Amino acid sequence: MDDTKDDTAYDRTDTTALARTLLDIPAHRTAAIEVLSAADGTAELTCPTPESLTNVIGSLHSSGLIALADAAGLAAIIAESTGPDDMTGVVPLGTNARMEFLAPAxxxxxxxxxLTREARDAVRPLLARETDRARFSTHTEITDATGAVVCRGTFDWSVRRGN
Known part of the structure; x- marks a missing residue:
């Protein structure tokens, strides 16, 4: 059974522009990370493998892959929101990361x-201001131009609503 599908009624808002704004930070600009889409708890981001971030074999350095997986998880969290008001004061902090490097990137x-159903069920009450904390994991897959999976990553998050 696909646990990413959800049959309950929920305002499905395209939050791509919001994700682009919130994720426009120096680290993402350095890696040239761009949000392609963010809606309905799903995000797709791109990175062109900047030469300044390549390793000795010309592949994106592991730190670049981690930044890309982190950004994708953040964009998926934003994609679960219904807009900017949901994200006001939200502070997402990664607590653990597990990466699997499969091929040169x-x-x-x-x-x-x-987002899985479990992650959506954890983050929705926070976004709706029904709770001030949530803990869950995101899972990201990174593919190259041929569609081959080059990396998988899981981030555990502690998300809170600040003052």
Whole structure:
């Protein structure tokens, strides 16, 4: 059974522009990470493998892959919101990361993160201001231009609503 599908009624808002704004930070600009889409708890980001972030074999350095997986998880969290008001005061902090490097990450990379039902059930009350904390994991897959999976990553999050 696919646990990423949800049959309950929920305002499905395209939050791509919001994700682009919230994720426009120096680290993401350095890695040239761009949000392609963010809606319905799913995000897709891209990274062109900047030469300044490549390793000795010309592949995106592991730190670049971690940044891309982190950003994809953050964009998926934003994609679960209904808009900017849901995200006001939200502070997402990664508490643990597990990465699986499968192949050299070269060329145009795409990271996809789709929140699981468990993650959605954890984050929705926070976004709706029914609770001030949530803990859950995101899972990201990174593919190269041929569609081959080059990396998988899991981030555990502690998300809170600040003052």
């Amino acid at each position: 070269r060329g145009h990379l795409v990271a996809t993160c789709r």
